[in-house]
Amino acid sequence: xxxxxFVQIRCKPGTTYTVADDIARKEIHSELYSxxxxxxxxxxxxxxxxxxxxxYINDNISPVEGIERTLTTLTFNAF
Numbered sequence: 001x002x003x004x005x006f007v008q009i010r011c012k013p014g015t016t017y018t019v020a021d022d023i024a025r026k027e028i029h030s031e032l033y034s035x036x037x038x039x040x041x042x043x044x045x046x047x048x049x050x051x052x053x054x055x056y057i058n059d060n061i062s063p064v065e066g067i068e069r070t071l072t073t074l075t076f077n078a079f
Contacts, residue, residue, distance in 0.1 A: 001049065002047060002048060002049060003047040003053055003074065003075070004030075004044065004075040005045050005046075005047055005053060005057070005072060005073065005074055005075065006043065006044055006072070006073040006075070007043040007045065007057060007070050007072050008038075008039035008042050008043075008070065008071040008072075008073070009039055009040060009041040009042070009043060009061070009067055009069075010039050010067070010068045010069040010070070011041065011067060011068060012067075012068050015065070016034065016040045016041065016066075018065070018066055019040075019064055019065075019067055020034065022064045022065070023043060026060060028045055028060050029043050029044060029045050030044045030045060030046055031043070031044040032044075045057075053072075053074065057072060
């Protein structure tokens with residue numbers, strides 16, 4: 001079963017649209033939204049079975065130019 005993960009992204013000033021475009025081109029997300037508050041974007045991804053979540057995010061999200069900080073939230077089945 002794929003792991004559902006939310007990644008909040010804080011972008012360097014003036015780079016939010018570029019960061020969002022670069023992430024969208026990777027086609028690894030389920031949903032991507034602009035947000036208000038401490039972070040600029042929120043990304044919903046499903047990490048493929050057998051993939052290490054930290055490595056997957058590090059390899060696919062972290063290299064995007066303009067990202068200043070991320071916050072990853074793992075999800076679990078409620079019932």
